[in-house]
Amino acid sequence: MSGEFAGLAAVVTGGGSGIGLAVARLLADRGAAVACLDLDPSGVPAPLHAIGCDVSDADSVARAVTAAVARLGGLDVLVNNAGAGAQGTIEANPDDEWHRVYDVNVVGIVRVTRAALPYLRASSAAAIVNTCSIAATAGLPGRALYSATKGAVQALTLAMAADHVGEGIRVNCVNPGTVDTPWVRRLVDAAADPAAEFVALRARQPIGRLVTPAEVAAAVAYLASPLAAATTGTVLAVDGGMHGLRMRPAAPTAARTDHHPHP
Structure with a gap:
């Protein structure tokens, strides 16, 4: 295999669809042997390895990581991409839902990384990439629970990077904006006016469109690559400019004031 990931082994959680599957495919295209861990890995194509995994269950995680390492012959790259969505203000979700989403989005990263660390420590090109979100840094309406978990993921990423830099394990995260995934499409379809909702989601990103899974995958691959060994x-951020740009609305078209004299 050719590419900067040749000879390396990667595990991608949430690799059954959307961003995770795009990441897995790109890493494989660049030479990596890749295992996709997912609640439903039935859509994972060869040569990717499909492994069932529930990141909210420690035993399931341990079995899945062990199986992945056995199939791949080791582990060099871990992409913590599995996550759960949530909508509403702080009043919209009961305590049980807050605990459930935190358990997947935050503690899920802890479980998978904890299981992977012994193998990553044996790698000379160890890298962890966590999928975070623009919701970690921008106040988005109706996303209180989801935003809180992603804020935690960003803070966790920095803490992990500090803890493991001395072991030669790099830890980074990507913060996507609104990505055109099956999950986002389901949210749009559930809106009172799906067409208007889709237009609004596109308009809030300065580039005027949704981010593609392939664009997020390219950022993950950069952070995971041995070519980024100092990162x-x-x-x-892969967010169409949401985190840093403050665009002025287009000015209304001025009425014409020129007049032609009568002949």
Whole structure:
């Protein structure tokens, strides 16, 4: 295999669809042997390895990581991409839902990384990339629970980077904006006016469109690559400019004031 990931082994959680599957495919295209861990890995194509995994269950995680390492012959790259969505203000979700989403989005990263660390420590090109979100840094309406978990993921990423830099393990995260995934499409379809909702989601990103899974995958691949060996503790936004740009609305078209004299 050719590419900067040739000879390396990667595990991608949430690799059954959307961003995770795009990441897995790109890493494989660049030479990596890749295992996709997912609640439903039935859509994972060869040559990717499909492994069932529930990141909210420690035993399931331990079995899945062990199986992945056995199939791949080791582990060099871990992409913590599995996550759960949530909508509403702080009043919209009961305590049980807050605990459930935190358990997947935050503690899920802890479980998988904890299981992977013994193998990553044996790698000379160890890298962890966590999928975070623009919701970690921008106040988005109706996303209180989801935003809180992603804020935790960003803070966790920096803490992990500090803890493991001395072991040669790099830890970074990507902060996507609104990505055109099956999950986002389901949210749009559930809106009172799906067409208007889709237009609004596109308009809030300065580039005027949704981010593609392939664009997020390219950022993950950069952070995971041995070519980025000096990059750790970095938060890379792939959000169409949402986090930093403050665009002025287009000015209304001025009425014509020129007049032609009568002949």
